[in-house]
Amino acid sequence: MTRDSRVLRQAFSVAVATGAYGISFGALSVAAGLSVLQTQALSLLLFSGGSQFALVGVLAAGPAGAPAAVAASSLLGVRNGLYGLQVSKMLDVRGWRRVAAAQLTIDESTAVAVGQRDAAAARTGFWATGLGVFVCWNLMTLLGSLLGDALGDPRRYGLDAAAAAAFCALLWPRLRSVDACAIAALAALVAVLVAPHAPSGIPVLVAATTALLAGVWRRAHHDPPPPHHWEHEGEGAAA
């Protein structure tokens, strides 16, 4: 197989796998009280899975949590800035292409791009994965939100548990070291203990400060830099 078709096949498999969970985002978003149109706007404009799940997860508790929901979503989006730093060196884009590249800078496109052996393959990988995920993610979001709209009471179908499981699955690939597990355990504990005493959304923001521990704890978090996603899929597709 030629190098290009190998990269494209990898991009395709990542796009389909990621798109599949767009269904769960769409269903959970309407279950959280957003309209089909608002849900679709998030997948088109915000386009970053973790931030989208966080926003609708916090909004589910009621509109009073909206500012905290935006804050949680944006803090999760900080990592995309770091990804941009990595991929901008490979892409060398200007003008509208830079705007398009920025919008497509997410876990998956960055992971495929940095996983390539040379710059040309990295560029192909970035654009193919970014565009592929964008299309699949948006189509599956629409399908999920229409299905979710038809379902009715979210609790009856276990959609509240599905939201918790979605966050688990997003967290899982990042738990590669003892420090990562310690920060995760502490953050979860802080959030649950603060929850009864604070308005919705605030507990998550308070818990986010545990990440500062990694800053003062010099030996903490000696993982390779992000992203950690899709490594297995990348290896599988490249084999």
Add this chain to the structure above:
Amino acid sequence: MSTWTAVLLASALAFALKLSGYVVPARWLDGDRTTRITSALPIALLAALVGVQTLTDTDGSIAVDSRLAAVAVAVMALVLRAPFIVVVVLAAAVAAGLRLLGLP
């Protein structure tokens, strides 16, 4: 803040953060401590969301119900390297099943 305001504001901020990587000088974001904190940030946020979504009600009170069993099954599925969508559907099925049996 209305839901639409939240949707559009979060989208604008998400784009600004993505673009920052392309326009901000690398040394602003590349420090060792900055990198450690920014890579720990998603871990803390996602773990906090797992905790809140699994163990608290919409009013913030702590509640142990079918969600905890569903998340335990989800974790087992993750250990067995199940794909994202399988993990999520499995958790929904466990919670829906337990509620069908009359559990909270």
